[in-house]
Amino acid sequence: MNVKETLRTAEKYLAERLPVEKMNYASMVQKKEVPVHPLSWGYYMGGLAMFFFMVQIATGLMLLFYYQPTVSDAHASVEYITEQVPAGALVRNVHAWASSLMIGSVLVHLLTAFAMKAFDKPREMTWVTGVLLLGITFAFGFTGYLLPWHQIAVNATKIGLQTIEEVGGYLPGAMAEWPRIAKEIIQGEASVGQATLSRFFALHVIILPLAIFGVLGFHLVSVQLHGMCKGVDEKPRRMEKFFPTFLLKDLRVWGVAFMLLFILGVCLPFESLFAYPLFEPFDPKGSTPDGIKPEWYFFWVYYPLELLPLWVILLGTTLLAVVLLATPWIFKNTNRKTLRLLAIAAGIYLLVMTLFGDNIYHLFKG
Protein backbone atom coordinates (compact mmCIF):
# COMPACT_ATOMS: atom_id res chain seq x y z
CA MET A 1 0.00 0.00 0.00
CA ASN A 2 1.59 3.31 -1.04
CA VAL A 3 1.39 6.59 0.85
CA LYS A 4 -1.44 7.90 -1.29
CA GLU A 5 -3.56 4.84 -0.61
CA THR A 6 -2.79 4.95 3.11
CA LEU A 7 -3.86 8.58 3.25
CA ARG A 8 -7.02 7.79 1.32
CA THR A 9 -7.86 4.94 3.73
CA ALA A 10 -7.23 7.22 6.72
CA GLU A 11 -9.38 9.93 5.15
CA LYS A 12 -12.20 7.44 4.53
CA TYR A 13 -11.92 6.16 8.11
CA LEU A 14 -12.11 9.68 9.53
CA ALA A 15 -14.90 10.76 7.18
CA GLU A 16 -16.97 7.83 8.42
CA ARG A 17 -16.27 8.68 12.08
CA LEU A 18 -16.74 12.43 11.65
CA PRO A 19 -19.42 12.96 9.02
CA VAL A 20 -19.06 16.74 8.89
CA GLU A 21 -21.60 16.96 6.06
CA LYS A 22 -24.20 16.26 8.78
CA MET A 23 -23.08 19.29 10.75
CA ASN A 24 -26.23 21.30 10.19
CA TYR A 25 -29.39 22.16 12.12
CA ALA A 26 -31.59 19.77 10.15
CA SER A 27 -29.42 16.67 10.73
CA MET A 28 -28.30 17.40 14.26
CA VAL A 29 -31.59 18.69 15.66
CA GLN A 30 -34.63 18.64 13.40
CA LYS A 31 -34.37 15.18 11.89
CA LYS A 32 -32.62 13.49 14.79
CA GLU A 33 -34.61 10.68 16.38
CA VAL A 34 -34.16 8.66 19.56
CA PRO A 35 -35.20 4.98 19.82
CA VAL A 36 -37.62 4.07 22.63
CA HIS A 37 -36.96 0.69 24.30
CA PRO A 38 -36.51 -0.78 27.82
CA LEU A 39 -32.94 0.56 28.06
CA SER A 40 -33.85 4.10 26.91
CA TRP A 41 -33.12 5.49 30.39
CA GLY A 42 -29.45 4.98 29.59
CA TYR A 43 -29.67 7.81 27.03
CA TYR A 44 -30.22 10.31 29.87
CA MET A 45 -27.07 9.43 31.83
CA GLY A 46 -24.62 11.38 29.63
CA GLY A 47 -26.79 14.50 29.84
CA LEU A 48 -27.06 14.06 33.59
CA ALA A 49 -23.25 13.88 33.93
CA MET A 50 -23.03 17.07 31.86
CA PHE A 51 -25.61 18.77 34.08
CA PHE A 52 -23.56 17.99 37.20
CA PHE A 53 -20.44 19.20 35.39
CA MET A 54 -22.15 22.54 34.67
CA VAL A 55 -23.09 22.79 38.36
CA GLN A 56 -19.43 22.13 39.20
CA ILE A 57 -18.31 24.98 36.95
CA ALA A 58 -20.85 27.42 38.41
CA THR A 59 -20.20 26.54 42.07
CA GLY A 60 -16.43 26.18 41.49
CA LEU A 61 -16.25 29.71 40.08
CA MET A 62 -18.10 31.02 43.15
CA LEU A 63 -15.69 29.21 45.48
CA LEU A 64 -12.73 30.69 43.57
CA PHE A 65 -13.70 34.17 44.76
CA TYR A 66 -12.78 33.23 48.34
CA TYR A 67 -10.54 30.15 48.25
CA GLN A 68 -6.83 30.76 49.02
CA PRO A 69 -4.49 28.10 47.57
CA THR A 70 -1.78 28.38 50.24
CA VAL A 71 -0.99 25.87 52.97
CA SER A 72 -1.36 28.58 55.62
CA ASP A 73 -4.72 29.89 54.42
CA ALA A 74 -6.43 27.12 52.43
CA HIS A 75 -8.22 25.52 55.37
CA ALA A 76 -9.08 28.88 56.96
CA SER A 77 -10.49 30.16 53.66
CA VAL A 78 -12.67 27.05 53.34
CA GLU A 79 -13.89 27.62 56.91
CA TYR A 80 -14.53 31.27 56.05
CA ILE A 81 -16.58 30.23 53.00
CA THR A 82 -18.59 27.80 55.12
CA GLU A 83 -19.20 30.03 58.11
CA GLN A 84 -19.03 33.66 56.98
CA VAL A 85 -19.83 33.99 53.28
CA PRO A 86 -23.58 34.31 52.62
CA ALA A 87 -24.79 30.98 51.14
CA GLY A 88 -21.14 29.84 51.18
CA ALA A 89 -22.00 26.62 53.03
CA LEU A 90 -24.69 25.84 50.45
CA VAL A 91 -22.42 26.53 47.46
CA ARG A 92 -19.59 24.45 48.93
CA ASN A 93 -21.91 21.61 49.88
CA VAL A 94 -23.53 21.59 46.43
CA HIS A 95 -20.01 21.51 44.88
CA ALA A 96 -19.10 18.50 47.04
CA TRP A 97 -22.35 16.61 46.34
CA ALA A 98 -22.32 17.43 42.61
CA SER A 99 -18.77 16.08 42.27
CA SER A 100 -19.86 12.73 43.69
CA LEU A 101 -23.08 12.68 41.66
CA MET A 102 -21.14 13.60 38.51
CA ILE A 103 -18.71 10.73 38.98
CA GLY A 104 -21.61 8.38 39.80
CA SER A 105 -23.51 9.35 36.64
CA VAL A 106 -20.35 9.12 34.49
CA LEU A 107 -19.81 5.55 35.76
CA VAL A 108 -23.44 4.58 35.07
CA HIS A 109 -23.18 6.25 31.64
CA LEU A 110 -20.09 4.16 30.86
CA LEU A 111 -21.82 0.92 31.90
CA THR A 112 -25.06 1.64 29.99
CA ALA A 113 -23.15 2.74 26.87
CA PHE A 114 -21.20 -0.53 27.09
CA ALA A 115 -24.37 -2.61 27.60
CA MET A 116 -26.04 -0.91 24.60
CA LYS A 117 -22.94 -1.42 22.41
CA ALA A 118 -22.79 2.33 21.84
CA PHE A 119 -19.14 1.92 20.84
CA ASP A 120 -20.01 0.05 17.65
CA LYS A 121 -18.81 1.38 14.29
CA PRO A 122 -18.82 4.33 13.50
CA ARG A 123 -18.90 5.48 17.16
CA GLU A 124 -15.42 4.27 18.19
CA MET A 125 -14.11 7.81 18.71
CA THR A 126 -17.16 8.72 20.80
CA TRP A 127 -16.35 5.81 23.13
CA VAL A 128 -12.62 6.57 23.35
CA THR A 129 -13.28 10.23 24.17
CA GLY A 130 -15.81 9.04 26.77
CA VAL A 131 -13.14 6.90 28.45
CA LEU A 132 -10.78 9.89 28.42
CA LEU A 133 -13.52 11.98 30.04
CA LEU A 134 -13.86 9.34 32.77
CA GLY A 135 -10.11 9.62 33.43
CA ILE A 136 -10.30 13.42 33.54
CA THR A 137 -13.28 13.23 35.92
CA PHE A 138 -11.33 10.99 38.30
CA ALA A 139 -8.40 13.43 38.06
CA PHE A 140 -10.79 16.26 39.00
CA GLY A 141 -11.83 14.27 42.07
CA PHE A 142 -8.25 13.46 43.10
CA THR A 143 -6.97 17.03 42.72
CA GLY A 144 -10.04 18.63 44.31
CA TYR A 145 -9.78 16.37 47.37
CA LEU A 146 -6.50 18.04 48.45
CA LEU A 147 -7.66 21.66 48.17
CA PRO A 148 -9.36 22.07 51.61
CA TRP A 149 -6.00 21.08 53.16
CA HIS A 150 -7.44 19.08 56.07
CA GLN A 151 -6.04 15.92 57.67
CA ILE A 152 -7.83 13.43 55.43
CA ALA A 153 -7.10 15.43 52.26
CA VAL A 154 -3.35 15.76 52.74
CA ASN A 155 -2.76 12.29 54.18
CA ALA A 156 -4.87 10.58 51.48
CA THR A 157 -2.97 12.50 48.78
CA LYS A 158 0.34 11.46 50.37
CA ILE A 159 -0.70 7.81 50.26
CA GLY A 160 -1.91 8.16 46.66
CA LEU A 161 1.37 9.74 45.52
CA GLN A 162 3.39 7.19 47.48
CA THR A 163 1.58 4.42 45.60
CA ILE A 164 2.69 5.98 42.29
CA GLU A 165 6.33 5.83 43.44
CA GLU A 166 5.99 2.18 44.48
CA VAL A 167 5.05 1.26 40.91
CA GLY A 168 8.74 1.78 40.01
CA GLY A 169 9.62 -1.43 41.87
CA TYR A 170 7.82 -3.45 39.23
CA LEU A 171 9.30 -1.79 36.16
CA PRO A 172 12.50 -2.91 34.39
CA GLY A 173 15.73 -0.91 33.93
CA ALA A 174 15.56 2.84 33.52
CA MET A 175 11.75 2.69 33.51
CA ALA A 176 11.89 1.98 37.25
CA GLU A 177 12.69 5.65 37.79
CA TRP A 178 9.73 6.99 35.79
CA PRO A 179 7.07 6.71 38.54
CA ARG A 180 9.36 8.47 41.02
CA ILE A 181 9.96 11.28 38.52
CA ALA A 182 6.22 11.47 37.82
CA LYS A 183 5.52 11.65 41.56
CA GLU A 184 8.10 14.42 42.04
CA ILE A 185 6.64 16.38 39.14
CA ILE A 186 3.14 16.12 40.61
CA GLN A 187 4.32 16.73 44.19
CA GLY A 188 6.70 19.56 43.33
CA GLU A 189 8.83 19.17 46.47
CA ALA A 190 10.18 16.58 48.91
CA SER A 191 6.85 16.11 50.67
CA VAL A 192 3.26 17.18 50.06
CA GLY A 193 3.38 20.93 50.66
CA GLN A 194 2.84 24.34 49.08
CA ALA A 195 4.20 23.29 45.66
CA THR A 196 1.83 20.30 45.64
CA LEU A 197 -1.14 22.46 46.60
CA SER A 198 -0.28 25.01 43.88
CA ARG A 199 0.04 22.27 41.26
CA PHE A 200 -3.18 20.53 42.28
CA PHE A 201 -4.96 23.89 42.27
CA ALA A 202 -3.66 24.70 38.77
CA LEU A 203 -4.65 21.24 37.57
CA HIS A 204 -8.10 21.46 39.17
CA VAL A 205 -9.09 24.93 37.98
CA ILE A 206 -7.18 25.45 34.72
CA ILE A 207 -5.52 22.44 33.11
CA LEU A 208 -8.23 19.81 33.67
CA PRO A 209 -11.12 22.18 32.75
CA LEU A 210 -9.31 23.06 29.48
CA ALA A 211 -8.76 19.36 28.78
CA ILE A 212 -12.35 18.46 29.58
CA PHE A 213 -13.74 21.28 27.39
CA GLY A 214 -11.74 20.00 24.41
CA VAL A 215 -12.56 16.31 24.86
CA LEU A 216 -16.18 16.94 25.89
CA GLY A 217 -16.68 19.19 22.85
CA PHE A 218 -15.49 16.43 20.54
CA HIS A 219 -17.59 13.84 22.42
CA LEU A 220 -20.79 15.92 22.15
CA VAL A 221 -20.30 16.81 18.48
CA SER A 222 -19.63 13.16 17.73
CA VAL A 223 -22.83 12.10 19.57
CA GLN A 224 -24.87 14.68 17.67
CA LEU A 225 -23.37 13.74 14.28
CA HIS A 226 -24.02 10.00 14.67
CA GLY A 227 -27.25 10.30 16.65
CA MET A 228 -28.25 7.88 19.41
CA CYS A 229 -27.16 4.27 18.98
CA LYS A 230 -29.81 1.59 18.48
CA GLY A 231 -29.16 0.27 22.00
CA VAL A 232 -30.97 -3.09 21.77
CA ASP A 233 -30.99 -6.03 19.33
CA GLU A 234 -34.77 -6.10 18.92
CA LYS A 235 -36.74 -3.46 17.03
CA PRO A 236 -37.36 -0.33 19.16
CA ARG A 237 -40.97 0.23 20.27
CA ARG A 238 -40.98 3.53 18.41
CA MET A 239 -38.79 6.48 17.51
CA GLU A 240 -39.27 9.87 19.14
CA LYS A 241 -38.08 13.25 17.94
CA PHE A 242 -34.92 14.53 19.62
CA PHE A 243 -36.25 18.08 19.43
CA PRO A 244 -38.31 18.90 21.37
CA THR A 245 -39.60 15.56 22.79
CA PHE A 246 -36.34 13.96 24.02
CA LEU A 247 -34.77 17.29 24.94
CA LEU A 248 -37.75 18.15 27.12
CA LYS A 249 -37.56 14.78 28.88
CA ASP A 250 -33.83 15.39 29.38
CA LEU A 251 -34.60 18.80 30.91
CA ARG A 252 -37.14 17.19 33.27
CA VAL A 253 -34.45 14.75 34.41
CA TRP A 254 -32.17 17.75 34.98
CA GLY A 255 -34.96 19.40 36.99
CA VAL A 256 -35.27 16.35 39.25
CA ALA A 257 -31.45 16.19 39.58
CA PHE A 258 -31.36 19.89 40.45
CA MET A 259 -33.98 19.46 43.18
CA LEU A 260 -32.18 16.42 44.59
CA LEU A 261 -28.92 18.38 44.61
CA PHE A 262 -30.57 21.41 46.21
CA ILE A 263 -32.17 19.32 48.97
CA LEU A 264 -28.88 17.52 49.64
CA GLY A 265 -26.99 20.84 49.56
CA VAL A 266 -29.36 22.45 52.06
CA CYS A 267 -30.06 19.48 54.33
CA LEU A 268 -27.08 17.15 54.41
CA PRO A 269 -23.54 18.51 54.82
CA PHE A 270 -21.22 16.26 52.83
CA GLU A 271 -18.73 16.40 55.70
CA SER A 272 -21.22 14.77 58.08
CA LEU A 273 -20.41 11.47 56.34
CA PHE A 274 -16.88 11.58 57.80
CA ALA A 275 -15.54 11.76 61.35
CA TYR A 276 -14.88 15.35 62.41
CA PRO A 277 -11.19 15.19 63.48
CA LEU A 278 -10.26 14.19 59.91
CA PHE A 279 -11.48 17.58 58.75
CA GLU A 280 -9.18 19.53 61.05
CA PRO A 281 -6.40 21.55 59.38
CA PHE A 282 -3.47 19.37 58.34
CA ASP A 283 -0.77 19.25 61.01
CA PRO A 284 2.65 18.55 59.42
CA LYS A 285 4.11 17.62 62.84
CA GLY A 286 1.27 15.27 63.75
CA SER A 287 1.05 11.56 63.02
CA THR A 288 -1.28 10.16 60.36
CA PRO A 289 -4.71 9.89 62.00
CA ASP A 290 -6.85 6.74 61.81
CA GLY A 291 -9.54 6.48 59.19
CA ILE A 292 -7.64 7.99 56.22
CA LYS A 293 -9.32 6.88 52.99
CA PRO A 294 -9.70 8.19 49.46
CA GLU A 295 -13.09 9.41 48.20
CA TRP A 296 -15.75 6.69 47.75
CA TYR A 297 -15.26 6.56 43.97
CA PHE A 298 -11.77 5.11 44.45
CA PHE A 299 -12.94 2.35 46.81
CA TRP A 300 -13.17 -0.15 43.90
CA VAL A 301 -9.37 0.01 43.64
CA TYR A 302 -8.49 1.13 47.20
CA TYR A 303 -9.80 -1.93 49.11
CA PRO A 304 -8.27 -4.47 46.70
CA LEU A 305 -5.03 -2.48 47.05
CA GLU A 306 -5.21 -2.91 50.83
CA LEU A 307 -5.81 -6.65 50.51
CA LEU A 308 -3.69 -7.74 47.54
CA PRO A 309 -0.07 -7.19 46.47
CA LEU A 310 0.52 -3.99 44.51
CA TRP A 311 1.58 -5.85 41.35
CA VAL A 312 -1.82 -7.57 41.14
CA ILE A 313 -3.62 -4.21 41.29
CA LEU A 314 -1.17 -2.66 38.82
CA LEU A 315 -1.69 -5.47 36.36
CA GLY A 316 -5.45 -5.31 36.87
CA THR A 317 -5.76 -1.54 36.42
CA THR A 318 -3.41 -1.48 33.40
CA LEU A 319 -5.43 -4.25 31.78
CA LEU A 320 -8.65 -2.43 32.61
CA ALA A 321 -7.38 0.81 31.03
CA VAL A 322 -6.28 -1.05 27.87
CA VAL A 323 -9.57 -2.96 27.65
CA LEU A 324 -11.62 0.23 28.16
CA LEU A 325 -9.73 2.14 25.46
CA ALA A 326 -9.80 -0.80 23.05
CA THR A 327 -13.41 -1.83 23.79
CA PRO A 328 -14.74 -0.95 20.29
CA TRP A 329 -12.26 -3.40 18.74
CA ILE A 330 -12.19 -6.08 21.46
CA PHE A 331 -15.99 -6.41 21.70
CA LYS A 332 -16.67 -5.73 18.03
CA ASN A 333 -18.39 -9.08 17.49
CA THR A 334 -19.85 -9.57 20.98
CA ASN A 335 -23.63 -9.58 21.15
CA ARG A 336 -25.53 -7.11 23.32
CA LYS A 337 -26.78 -9.83 25.70
CA THR A 338 -23.21 -10.72 26.68
CA LEU A 339 -22.28 -7.04 26.96
CA ARG A 340 -25.25 -6.47 29.24
CA LEU A 341 -24.16 -9.32 31.52
CA LEU A 342 -20.61 -7.95 31.66
CA ALA A 343 -21.93 -4.46 32.47
CA ILE A 344 -24.16 -5.87 35.25
CA ALA A 345 -21.20 -7.80 36.70
CA ALA A 346 -19.02 -4.65 36.64
CA GLY A 347 -21.83 -2.62 38.22
CA ILE A 348 -22.28 -5.18 41.02
CA TYR A 349 -18.51 -5.16 41.69
CA LEU A 350 -18.47 -1.35 41.89
CA LEU A 351 -21.50 -1.29 44.20
CA VAL A 352 -20.22 -4.05 46.51
CA MET A 353 -16.74 -2.52 46.82
CA THR A 354 -18.16 0.96 47.41
CA LEU A 355 -20.78 -0.04 49.97
CA PHE A 356 -19.17 -3.06 51.64
CA GLY A 357 -15.45 -2.62 50.87
CA ASP A 358 -14.71 -1.83 54.52
CA ASN A 359 -16.56 -4.96 55.73
CA ILE A 360 -14.76 -7.11 53.16
CA TYR A 361 -11.43 -5.61 54.25
CA HIS A 362 -12.11 -6.40 57.92
CA LEU A 363 -13.36 -9.87 57.04
CA PHE A 364 -9.97 -10.73 55.54
CA LYS A 365 -7.67 -8.62 57.70
CA GLY A 366 -9.51 -8.95 61.01
Place this chain on the structure above:
Amino acid sequence: MRSNPFTAGSTALVVLAVVAGTARAYPEFQKSISQTSGRLVNCAMCHMHSDGPEGTAPGQIGHLAAAEQVEFARARLAFEPNANVKSPILNRFGNHIINSLGKKQLLEIKAMELSVMTRELANRLPKDSDLDGDGISDVQELLAGTHPLIKSDGRPWLLFKANLAANLVQIVLMLAATVLGLWGLHHLLHGFDVATCANDDDDDDDETET
Protein backbone atom coordinates in the same frame (compact mmCIF):
# COMPACT_ATOMS: atom_id res chain seq x y z
CA MET B 1 4.78 52.12 96.97
CA ARG B 2 1.17 50.85 96.71
CA SER B 3 0.56 47.58 94.94
CA ASN B 4 -2.00 47.42 92.11
CA PRO B 5 -5.07 45.66 93.62
CA PHE B 6 -5.89 43.95 90.25
CA THR B 7 -2.37 42.49 89.94
CA ALA B 8 -2.39 41.38 93.56
CA GLY B 9 -5.79 39.68 93.16
CA SER B 10 -4.72 37.99 89.93
CA THR B 11 -1.54 36.68 91.48
CA ALA B 12 -3.51 35.31 94.40
CA LEU B 13 -5.88 33.52 92.02
CA VAL B 14 -3.05 31.98 90.00
CA VAL B 15 -1.28 30.86 93.17
CA LEU B 16 -4.53 29.38 94.52
CA ALA B 17 -5.10 27.57 91.23
CA VAL B 18 -1.60 26.12 91.30
CA VAL B 19 -2.10 25.02 94.90
CA ALA B 20 -5.44 23.42 93.97
CA GLY B 21 -3.62 21.11 91.55
CA THR B 22 -1.59 21.15 88.39
CA ALA B 23 -3.44 21.69 85.14
CA ARG B 24 -4.02 18.47 83.25
CA ALA B 25 -6.15 17.13 80.47
CA TYR B 26 -8.88 14.57 81.00
CA PRO B 27 -8.15 12.00 78.29
CA GLU B 28 -10.61 9.63 80.02
CA PHE B 29 -13.48 11.64 78.53
CA GLN B 30 -12.00 11.37 75.04
CA LYS B 31 -11.67 7.58 75.43
CA SER B 32 -15.15 7.23 76.89
CA ILE B 33 -16.82 9.32 74.13
CA SER B 34 -14.99 7.32 71.43
CA GLN B 35 -16.02 4.07 73.13
CA THR B 36 -19.67 5.10 73.49
CA SER B 37 -20.07 6.59 70.01
CA GLY B 38 -17.70 4.39 68.00
CA ARG B 39 -16.28 7.50 66.32
CA LEU B 40 -12.90 9.19 66.26
CA VAL B 41 -12.87 12.01 68.82
CA ASN B 42 -10.02 14.30 69.82
CA CYS B 43 -9.50 16.92 72.53
CA ALA B 44 -10.94 19.65 70.28
CA MET B 45 -14.43 18.53 71.30
CA CYS B 46 -13.98 20.54 74.54
CA HIS B 47 -10.56 22.19 74.24
CA MET B 48 -9.28 25.01 72.07
CA HIS B 49 -6.44 22.84 70.80
CA SER B 50 -6.91 19.35 69.39
CA ASP B 51 -3.89 18.05 71.37
CA GLY B 52 -5.37 19.23 74.68
CA PRO B 53 -4.35 21.98 77.12
CA GLU B 54 -0.68 21.13 77.65
CA GLY B 55 1.77 22.79 75.29
CA THR B 56 2.77 26.15 73.92
CA ALA B 57 0.55 26.39 70.84
CA PRO B 58 -2.34 28.90 70.66
CA GLY B 59 -5.12 27.73 72.94
CA GLN B 60 -2.72 25.82 75.19
CA ILE B 61 -1.51 26.74 78.69
CA GLY B 62 2.02 27.70 77.65
CA HIS B 63 0.65 30.28 75.22
CA LEU B 64 -1.64 32.16 77.64
CA ALA B 65 -1.19 35.91 78.14
CA ALA B 66 -1.36 37.41 81.65
CA ALA B 67 -5.06 38.31 81.48
CA GLU B 68 -5.88 34.86 80.09
CA GLN B 69 -3.99 33.22 82.94
CA VAL B 70 -6.25 35.02 85.42
CA GLU B 71 -9.36 33.77 83.62
CA PHE B 72 -7.82 30.31 83.43
CA ALA B 73 -7.13 30.29 87.15
CA ARG B 74 -10.69 31.45 87.88
CA ALA B 75 -12.06 28.61 85.74
CA ARG B 76 -9.89 26.05 87.52
CA LEU B 77 -11.52 27.09 90.79
CA ALA B 78 -15.08 26.84 89.48
CA PHE B 79 -16.04 23.82 91.59
CA GLU B 80 -19.74 24.69 91.72
CA PRO B 81 -22.17 25.19 88.77
CA ASN B 82 -23.05 28.59 87.27
CA ALA B 83 -19.64 30.16 87.95
CA ASN B 84 -19.89 31.93 84.57
CA VAL B 85 -16.25 31.31 83.70
CA LYS B 86 -14.63 31.48 80.27
CA SER B 87 -11.48 29.39 80.34
CA PRO B 88 -9.13 30.31 77.47
CA ILE B 89 -8.02 26.70 77.01
CA LEU B 90 -11.59 25.45 76.61
CA ASN B 91 -13.92 26.01 73.69
CA ARG B 92 -17.56 27.05 74.13
CA PHE B 93 -18.66 23.45 74.77
CA GLY B 94 -15.92 22.90 77.34
CA ASN B 95 -16.90 26.10 79.15
CA HIS B 96 -20.57 25.10 78.85
CA ILE B 97 -19.76 21.87 80.74
CA ILE B 98 -17.83 23.70 83.48
CA ASN B 99 -20.54 26.35 83.88
CA SER B 100 -23.37 23.79 83.88
CA LEU B 101 -21.84 21.23 86.24
CA GLY B 102 -18.86 22.80 88.00
CA LYS B 103 -15.57 20.97 88.38
CA LYS B 104 -16.72 19.01 91.40
CA GLN B 105 -19.34 17.08 89.43
CA LEU B 106 -16.97 16.73 86.48
CA LEU B 107 -14.35 15.09 88.72
CA GLU B 108 -17.04 12.76 90.13
CA ILE B 109 -17.91 11.63 86.61
CA LYS B 110 -14.23 11.31 85.73
CA ALA B 111 -13.82 8.79 88.55
CA MET B 112 -16.49 6.51 87.01
CA GLU B 113 -16.02 3.59 84.59
CA LEU B 114 -15.23 4.60 80.99
CA SER B 115 -18.36 2.82 79.76
CA VAL B 116 -20.69 4.99 81.86
CA MET B 117 -18.83 8.33 81.90
CA THR B 118 -20.28 9.78 78.68
CA ARG B 119 -23.85 8.77 79.49
CA GLU B 120 -23.55 10.21 83.00
CA LEU B 121 -22.14 13.46 81.61
CA ALA B 122 -24.99 13.61 79.09
CA ASN B 123 -27.55 12.96 81.86
CA ARG B 124 -26.31 15.87 83.93
CA LEU B 125 -25.93 18.45 81.11
CA PRO B 126 -28.88 20.70 80.09
CA LYS B 127 -30.94 18.81 77.51
CA ASP B 128 -32.08 21.79 75.45
CA SER B 129 -28.72 23.41 74.72
CA ASP B 130 -27.63 23.45 71.05
CA LEU B 131 -24.51 25.60 70.84
CA ASP B 132 -23.94 25.31 67.07
CA GLY B 133 -27.63 25.66 66.22
CA ASP B 134 -27.62 22.64 63.90
CA GLY B 135 -30.87 21.28 65.35
CA ILE B 136 -29.15 18.47 67.28
CA SER B 137 -28.78 19.09 71.02
CA ASP B 138 -25.29 19.14 72.56
CA VAL B 139 -26.19 16.09 74.65
CA GLN B 140 -27.16 14.10 71.53
CA GLU B 141 -23.94 15.21 69.83
CA LEU B 142 -21.89 14.16 72.86
CA LEU B 143 -23.45 10.69 72.82
CA ALA B 144 -22.99 10.43 69.04
CA GLY B 145 -19.36 11.61 69.18
CA THR B 146 -20.04 14.49 66.81
CA HIS B 147 -18.77 18.02 67.43
CA PRO B 148 -21.28 20.22 69.35
CA LEU B 149 -19.78 23.42 67.87
CA ILE B 150 -19.62 22.45 64.18
CA LYS B 151 -22.86 22.78 62.25
CA SER B 152 -21.78 20.39 59.51
CA ASP B 153 -20.90 17.63 61.96
CA GLY B 154 -23.69 15.43 63.25
CA ARG B 155 -25.43 12.12 62.62
CA PRO B 156 -26.37 12.47 58.91
CA TRP B 157 -30.00 11.42 59.31
CA LEU B 158 -30.55 13.72 62.31
CA LEU B 159 -28.91 16.63 60.47
CA PHE B 160 -31.00 15.92 57.37
CA LYS B 161 -34.26 15.93 59.37
CA ALA B 162 -33.34 19.08 61.30
CA ASN B 163 -32.24 21.00 58.16
CA LEU B 164 -35.26 19.81 56.18
CA ALA B 165 -37.61 21.10 58.87
CA ALA B 166 -35.70 24.41 59.13
CA ASN B 167 -35.58 25.02 55.35
CA LEU B 168 -38.86 23.52 54.19
CA VAL B 169 -40.21 26.84 52.91
CA GLN B 170 -37.10 27.50 50.78
CA ILE B 171 -37.23 23.96 49.40
CA VAL B 172 -40.93 24.27 48.47
CA LEU B 173 -40.25 27.64 46.82
CA MET B 174 -37.32 26.20 44.87
CA LEU B 175 -39.48 23.23 43.81
CA ALA B 176 -42.18 25.63 42.59
CA ALA B 177 -39.58 27.68 40.69
CA THR B 178 -38.14 24.55 39.07
CA VAL B 179 -41.55 23.20 38.05
CA LEU B 180 -42.61 26.59 36.67
CA GLY B 181 -39.30 26.98 34.85
CA LEU B 182 -39.67 23.56 33.22
CA TRP B 183 -43.30 24.35 32.32
CA GLY B 184 -42.17 27.57 30.66
CA LEU B 185 -39.35 25.78 28.80
CA HIS B 186 -41.78 23.10 27.65
CA HIS B 187 -44.02 25.71 26.02
CA LEU B 188 -41.10 27.71 24.65
CA LEU B 189 -39.49 24.70 22.95
CA HIS B 190 -42.83 23.43 21.61
CA GLY B 191 -43.57 26.88 20.24
CA PHE B 192 -40.13 26.98 18.63
CA ASP B 193 -40.70 23.53 17.11
CA VAL B 194 -44.11 24.54 15.70
CA ALA B 195 -42.65 27.76 14.27
CA THR B 196 -39.73 25.99 12.55
CA CYS B 197 -42.07 23.28 11.15
CA ALA B 198 -44.41 26.01 9.82
CA ASN B 199 -41.43 27.74 8.15
CA ASP B 200 -40.41 24.45 6.53
CA ASP B 201 -43.96 23.97 5.20
CA ASP B 202 -43.91 27.50 3.76
CA ASP B 203 -40.56 26.79 2.07
CA ASP B 204 -41.95 23.56 0.62
CA ASP B 205 -45.04 25.41 -0.70
CA ASP B 206 -42.82 28.06 -2.31
CA GLU B 207 -40.73 25.38 -4.01
CA THR B 208 -43.91 23.65 -5.31
CA GLU B 209 -45.29 26.93 -6.74
CA THR B 210 -41.95 27.64 -8.43
